[in-house]
Amino acid sequence: MSELIPKHGGFRKLRSFQVAQQVYDGTVYFCNRFIDKRSRTHDQMVQAARSGVQNIAEGSLAAATSKKMELKLTGVARASLGELLMDYEDYLRQRGLEKWSKEHPKARKIRDARPETVNWTLFGDRSDEELANIMICLINQASYLLWKQMQRLEQDFLNEGGFTERIYHARKQKRGY
Numbered sequence: 001m002s003e004l005i006p007k008h009g010g011f012r013k014l015r016s017f018q019v020a021q022q023v024y025d026g027t028v029y030f031c032n033r034f035i036d037k038r039s040r041t042h043d044q045m046v047q048a049a050r051s052g053v054q055n056i057a058e059g060s061l062a063a064a065t066s067k068k069m070e071l072k073l074t075g076v077a078r079a080s081l082g083e084l085l086m087d088y089e090d091y092l093r094q095r096g097l098e099k100w101s102k103e104h105p106k107a108r109k110i111r112d113a114r115p116e117t118v119n120w121t122l123f124g125d126r127s128d129e130e131l132a133n134i135m136i137c138l139i140n141q142a143s144y145l146l147w148k149q150m151q152r153l154e155q156d157f158l159n160e161g162g163f164t165e166r167i168y169h170a171r172k173q174k175r176g177y
Contacts, residue, residue: 011060016145051080
């Protein structure tokens, strides 16, 4: 059976998961600090961030029996983070706040940081503008990583096939034809 069901899970080691988890934690922190807790925006932003993390995990766990589902859920994670990106951009635009360019020195610093170095409890004195821009940087990083992950999943599927194909070939081999 071990040949049919490949290793799966391991999502906690994925950099895409680690960055998405930082996006989730940061979004909860940002929303609790700057968005009315009773507003739909607060709930939507937190749920979009959560969806990014949860779908990476779910896709990774589903990979044992469905590469199609893994690819689909990775895409859903990326789409959820895309929705969240729009919320942060809207926040900045609607308040007339600066959105950092990709080459802004602070944006470059965020891109170069490892996910485990971002500690949201240390950001208490930062402005909403700076925190929103940090989140935009992290979301863009997570989205890029998920895109690369999806490309890899596609190649793996084309090269190795899926669970149904493995079952068919194993059954054929066992029957001797």
